[in-house]
Amino acid sequence: MTELELISPTKTKEDLFNVVSVRKDFPILRIRVHGKPLIYLDNAATSQKPQIVIDVLKKYYEEENANVHRGVHYLSELATQKYECARFKIKKFLNAASEKEIIFTRGATESINLVAATYGKLRVHAGDEVLITGLEHHSNIVPWQLLCEERGAKLRVVPITDSGEIILEEYVRLLSEKTRIVAISHVSNALGTINPVKKMIELAHGHSIPVLVDGAQGVPHLKVDVQDLDCDFYTISSHKVFGPTGFGVLYGKLNLLESMPPYQGGGDMIRSVTFEKTIFNDLPYKFEAGTPHIEGAIGMGAAIDYINALDWNAVEAYEKKLLNYATNALSEIDDLKIIGMAKEKAGVISFVLEGVHPHDIGTILDQEGVAIRTGHHCAQPVMDRFGIPATARASLAFYNTTADIDALVNGIKKVKELFHV
Numbered sequence: 001m002t003e004l005e006l007i008s009p010t011k012t013k014e015d016l017f018n019v020v021s022v023r024k025d026f027p028i029l030r031i032r033v034h035g036k037p038l039i040y041l042d043n044a045a046t047s048q049k050p051q052i053v054i055d056v057l058k059k060y061y062e063e064e065n066a067n068v069h070r071g072v073h074y075l076s077e078l079a080t081q082k083y084e085c086a087r088f089k090i091k092k093f094l095n096a097a098s099e100k101e102i103i104f105t106r107g108a109t110e111s112i113n114l115v116a117a118t119y120g121k122l123r124v125h126a127g128d129e130v131l132i133t134g135l136e137h138h139s140n141i142v143p144w145q146l147l148c149e150e151r152g153a154k155l156r157v158v159p160i161t162d163s164g165e166i167i168l169e170e171y172v173r174l175l176s177e178k179t180r181i182v183a184i185s186h187v188s189n190a191l192g193t194i195n196p197v198k199k200m201i202e203l204a205h206g207h208s209i210p211v212l213v214d215g216a217q218g219v220p221h222l223k224v225d226v227q228d229l230d231c232d233f234y235t236i237s238s239h240k241v242f243g244p245t246g247f248g249v250l251y252g253k254l255n256l257l258e259s260m261p262p263y264q265g266g267g268d269m270i271r272s273v274t275f276e277k278t279i280f281n282d283l284p285y286k287f288e289a290g291t292p293h294i295e296g297a298i299g300m301g302a303a304i305d306y307i308n309a310l311d312w313n314a315v316e317a318y319e320k321k322l323l324n325y326a327t328n329a330l331s332e333i334d335d336l337k338i339i340g341m342a343k344e345k346a347g348v349i350s351f352v353l354e355g356v357h358p359h360d361i362g363t364i365l366d367q368e369g370v371a372i373r374t375g376h377h378c379a380q381p382v383m384d385r386f387g388i389p390a391t392a393r394a395s396l397a398f399y400n401t402t403a404d405i406d407a408l409v410n411g412i413k414k415v416k417e418l419f420h421v
């Protein structure tokens with residue numbers, strides 16, 4: 001199917017999404033790699049940036065750069081206003097109840113570490129348990145492991161099925177009076193599984209257990225409403241959602257954030273300091289020590305403006321159609337096995353090809369201009385679960401097309417030819 005066939009005639013909901021026009025907003029999609037057009041299928045690692053984000057970052061450095069919250073001069077006030085405006089946009093985007101619930105961090109990893117190091121220390125004691133799932137990224141494993149080691153607590157893990165879905169009955173069984181925190185990914189970066197987080201939160205809340213949702217891979221694919229989910233914490237990675245790198249968000253319920261001690265000490269997180277005592281700043285600044293990633297926030301605000309301008313229902317429908325197309329096309333290749341066939345999936349396809357190491361697949365595809373990721377995807381326990389060291393992973397964004405998938409399939413056929421498999 002060609003790109004134009006994909007969008008015309010506009011009879012179905014998914015066809016209302018105009019991918020040809022959307023692609024024009026992402027300048028990098030026009031480059032060539034090794035003489036071939038770039039086919040970018042590594043969106044779970046990081047997404048590409050629309051022109052509006054690039055323009056906003058350039059403008060910031062050309063016309064607006066100053067430190068925030070500190071100056072009375074024009075530029076500092078302008079930078080502060082833009083920075084806080086980004087917070088307002090993110091609050092609206094997530095449907096948080098207050099801007100005070102939106103903490104700026106360096107990324108999803110730092111957001112999770114922040115919760116583990118502050119709330120975790122308050123809540124988790126010797127003999128307690130922290131419950132995660134077998135689908136987690138290392139960022140949602142290691143901070144809890146560190147916490148458990150420090151507190152003498154136990155990390156418990158909800159097992160997953162052969163198709164890469166959480167076993168809900170096991171989750172229910174593992175929730176107990178010992179469980180102090182549940183930490184689950186919204187969408188698995190390694191397999192694409194969409195976890196039933198709303199149900200899992202409800203079940204945990206039934207035992208008064210707070211839940212952190214690692215939303216690094218959720219927000220790029222799904223509309224998220226933190227009040228509807230009723231999650232206690234939700235983490236976002238800006239660079240995976242078309243914004244700048246090195247920036248992220250921690251959403252937390254106000255009462256929980258208020259109860260938590262600061263994460264780091266330094267400028268901005270204080271109201272007053274003497275050698276005897278420091279009085280901490282109000283939320284959200286209590287958790288934002290030091291000069292923040294100002295342009296990161298402003299850039300992410302622009303990414304949200306971009307997303308808001310799209311018809312998200314149509315985007316979701318389009319991505320679903322693209323994922324089905326890719327799943328069917330890859331399934332037809334002999335000796336190729338897709339790892340992770342959950343019923344509810346976002347745009348990630350992990351696969352192995354018999355007789356060929358994933359790194360070789362990635363290297364040969366690169367020569368064809370096709371960028372995928374190979375390795376353990378920072379989810380080694382997922383690889384262990386399937387008894388493999390690594391997979392090749394194609395991950396989609398709404399600017400990908402069926403033509404991209406065709407290029408991937410042709411590249412894999414070349415791999416097979418070269419390896420005689």
Ligand SMILES: Cc1ncc(COP(=O)(O)O)c(C=O)c1O
Binds near residue numbers: 108109110140187214
């Ligand atoms: C599910 C998941 N959680 C957390 C992270 C870490 O995000 P960040 O790069 O913002 O630290 C990633 C990054 O790949 C991820 O996929």
